[in-house]
Amino acid sequence: MSGERMLAAEFPVEVQARHVLSVIGSGERTFSAIASRCGADDKPLPAGSLSHALRTLTHKRLVAVDTPLSTKPGDRDRRYRVADPYLRLWLAFFERGIAEVERGRGSRVAAAVERGWASWRGRAVEPLVREALGRLLPDDAWPHAHEIGGWWPRTNNPEIDLVAADRSPAREIVFAGSIKWHERAPFGGRDLAALARDALAIPGADGDTQLVAVSRSGFDVTDCAATFGAEELVDAWAP
Structure with missing residues (x-):
């Protein structure tokens, strides 16, 4: 329940930002994909609403923004990710599994982690490797x-x-x-x-x-x- 308590403290009233964070935690990384998943009635979340939610999340340092590094500016191709490794893991696997655990079906959550672990870890380790090299170089x-x-x-x-x-x-x-x-x-x-x-x-x-x-x-x-x-x-x- 640690992840749920952390988020309840951070988002007592900001329901939309909380929803956007869950969508990013589930693996969506681009502005358009996040808007599509957060929308309702087959309509994407309006750009202004999503921009406000993302500003809130980055201000709280819950979401990090990456841009492609090259000789060309990359601001148009931003990618969003959950900044904290534990919270990233919790949103990817455990948030959706709380109800299963409460019904005594924790083994199903464990099986989901086993199936998705290699793929999740491969993506999650990338910012840690970049940070390590940023310290070495x-x-x-x-x-x-x-x-x-x-x-x-x-x-x-x-x-x-x-x-x-x-x-x-x-x-x-x-x-x-x-x-x-x-x-x-x-x-x-x-x-x-x-x-x-x-x-x-x-x-x-x-x-x-x-x-x-x-x-x-x-x-x-x-x-x-x-x-x-x-x-x-x-x-x-x-x-």
């Missing part, structure tokens, strides 16, 4: 890596998990990277080839842009500019 190897983000076009295809740049919007793309957070499968040659191909779509990147790999389960490649495993990322928070 810039360094001697990449003195200009002052901004760490990701990149995506309006179609969301391809999506680049990691982009390092000198600023936002960028004058220089320092590297592009891919995150593979699997239980056992290491980062392999196919993953690197896909990254090399997709990175060319980033405005400001080219065939000489360095490539970086992040993996939970090791690496089967040796020709990346750098690799980061779980231990290196955790070290970003060391004193």
Whole structure:
């Protein structure tokens, strides 16, 4: 019940913002998709109402706003996510499961978590990886890596998990990277080839842009500019 109590304290009267937060927590990330899910009678939520709710959520720091990082401004392609990892987990799995738990059917909620865990974790770890690299960089190897983000076009295809740049919007793309957070499968040659191909779509990147790999389960490649495993990322928070 921790998540429900947190939200009750934050939203004693702001029902619409609370609903918008639930929709974002369920996985919707774009303004239009959120508006569609929050609407009624097959009509999307009006843009003004949704903008007000999003301002409330970002002001309370419950929702974070990401923009694609490249040499082109990306404000039109904003993506929204629940900022707190615990609340993100609660909204994705437990909010809808409270009634099942109260009926003694907690095993059904546990099964839903088991089914959706790998997909949810793969998306949830991305901002944590970016934050870790933002703490580790810039360094001697990449003195200009002052901004760490990701990149995506309006179609969301391809999506680049990691982009390092000198600023936002960028004058220089320092590297592009891919995150593979699997239980056992290491980062392999196919993953690197896909990254090399997709990175060319980033405005400001080219065939000489360095490539970086992040993996939970090791690496089967040796020709990346750098690799980061779980231990290196955790070290970003060391004193």
